[in-house]
Amino acid sequence: xxxxxxxxxxxxxxxxxxxxxxxxxxxxxxxxxxxxxxxxxxxxxxxxxxxxxxxxxxxxxxxxxxxxxxxxxxxxxxxxxxxxxxxxxxxxxxxxxxxxxxxxxxxxxxxxxxxxxxxxxxxxxxxxxxxxxxxxxxxxxxxxxxxxxxxxxxxxxxxxx
Amino acid sequence: xxxxxxxxxxxxxxxxxxxxxxxxxxxxxxxxxxxxxxxxxxxxxxxxxxxxxxxxxxxxxxxxxxxxxxxxxxxxxxxxxxxxxxxxxxxxxxxxxxxxxxxxxxxxxxxxxxxxxxxxxxxxxxxxxxxxxxxxxxxxxxxxxxxxxxxxxxxxxxxxxxxxxxxxxxxxxxxxxxxxxxxxxxxxxxxxxxxxxxxxxxxxxxxxxxxxxxxxxxxxxxxxxxxxxxxxxxxxxxxxxxxxxxxxxxxxxxxxxxxxxxxxxx
Numbered sequence: 001x002x003x004x005x006x007x008x009x010x011x012x013x014x015x016x017x018x019x020x021x022x023x024x025x026x027x028x029x030x031x032x033x034x035x036x037x038x039x040x041x042x043x044x045x046x047x048x049x050x051x052x053x054x055x056x057x058x059x060x061x062x063x064x065x066x067x068x069x070x071x072x073x074x075x076x077x078x079x080x081x082x083x084x085x086x087x088x089x090x091x092x093x094x095x096x097x098x099x100x101x102x103x104x105x106x107x108x109x110x111x112x113x114x115x116x117x118x119x120x121x122x123x124x125x126x127x128x129x130x131x132x133x134x135x136x137x138x139x140x141x142x143x144x145x146x147x148x149x150x151x152x153x154x155x156x157x158x159x160x161x
Numbered sequence: 162x163x164x165x166x167x168x169x170x171x172x173x174x175x176x177x178x179x180x181x182x183x184x185x186x187x188x189x190x191x192x193x194x195x196x197x198x199x200x201x202x203x204x205x206x207x208x209x210x211x212x213x214x215x216x217x218x219x220x221x222x223x224x225x226x227x228x229x230x231x232x233x234x235x236x237x238x239x240x241x242x243x244x245x246x247x248x249x250x251x252x253x254x255x256x257x258x259x260x261x262x263x264x265x266x267x268x269x270x271x272x273x274x275x276x277x278x279x280x281x282x283x284x285x286x287x288x289x290x291x292x293x294x295x296x297x298x299x300x301x302x303x304x305x306x307x308x309x310x311x312x313x314x315x316x317x318x319x320x321x322x323x324x325x326x327x328x329x330x331x332x333x334x335x336x337x338x339x340x341x342x343x344x345x346x347x348x349x350x351x352x353x354x355x356x357x358x359x360x361x362x363x364x365x366x367x368x369x370x371x372x373x374x375x376x377x378x379x380x381x382x383x384x385x386x387x388x389x390x391x392x393x394x395x396x397x398x399x400x401x402x403x404x405x406x407x408x409x410x411x412x413x414x415x416x417x418x419x420x421x422x423x424x425x426x427x
Contacts, residue, residue, distance in 0.1 A: 024327055028353070029362045030356065
């Protein structure tokens with residue numbers, strides 16, 4: 001085979017290979033999204049984070065505006081401190097409420113932000129004051145059964161005489 | 162009593178031979194890596210090997226990738242839809258291809274398509290005493306023959322694995338979105354939301370580079386080490402395919418343990 005033809009084929013092959021890597025990175029993966037955008041960090045404390053995972057989305061009105069960057073336990077207050085990496089394009093007021101939500105019954109756990117009316121915005125490194133913890137399904141069911149048992153006279157005081 | 166001693170002697174000899182072979186393979190690997198500058202200086206030789214190992218494997222890799230992706234799409238959707246998770250098809254297909262199937266299946270195909278050819282070629286060169294002739298002319302066969310083939314394989318393998326994964330995702334898209342009717346935006350959106358360039362895709366690339374090195378090393382070593390007879394070359398070719406396939410599967414397990422364990426916590 002002539003040298004130029006061989007070079008051409010190798011060139012085509014290498015280009016195709018790199019095109020496939022770029023395709024995987026941009027179309028299959030999420031290299032193009034948030035990671036490279038300018039961002040700022042805010043913190044939020046929760047009593048219970050439930051099943052929240054690293055890199056879980058932070059949503060406001062259903063739009064992804066950031067990701068969970070780190071989760072740790074405050075050794076003094078025994079509260080979970082979650083660091084959120086937010087997209088710089090989206091600023092939130094100081095009285096924003098952060099709550100841990102689940103999309104659907106079995107869906108992914110994410111953090112929902114409800115913006116308040118304060119004119120001052122959360123700065124880099126600021127802490128969200130108002131938070132709402134995850135709803136733990138087992139506790140909810142337990143509480144429901146407990147309430148049911150104590151409020152229903154038929155089951156506690158027995159059958160009518 | 163003597164039969165026991167004979168048996169033990171056989172076991173001992175076999176063990177020593179195996180250890181010596183592993184040692185030889187390790188020294189061979191170091192010698193090949195030391196010849197890297199030679200392979201890079203005469204890049205034309207390496208380019209020729211990329212052509213034989215990579216370009217000629219394109220068809221089998223891309224067609225297999227397409228079909229693996231299409232089957233994954235069909236089977237995955239069938240199971241996922243039972244749990245009402247048909248929308249997760251993109252995640253399922255993308256993750257399994259990028260993390261595991263792309264590097265592993267492309268590696269297995271590469272071992273049988275290109276690895277066997279390399280072993281047969283070098284083995285036949287040895288049988289026809291071309292390697293000895295080179296040494297007589299003061300041309301180092303490691304630099305001239307072995308190193309370009311090794312690096313050609315190492316360069317071609319990750320590109321083939323990436324092409325395999327890309328074709329697989331495309332195949333799953335054809336079946337899932339075009340045929341079954343999963344929503345286009347959901348398919349790509351969910352996939353992008355749960356597959357990260359770092360670590361999912363990069364780990365897949367690292368895997369394919371490691372597999373490329375393992376397959377290429379085994380292929381050139383078996384060729385170089387083949388008995389210079391017709392049977393010897395055929396046995397060496399078989400050993401390449403079997404050994405390289407097993408090496409890929411074992412390495413895949415080890416790499417997966419190191420890469421993806423611990424991703425799930427916190």
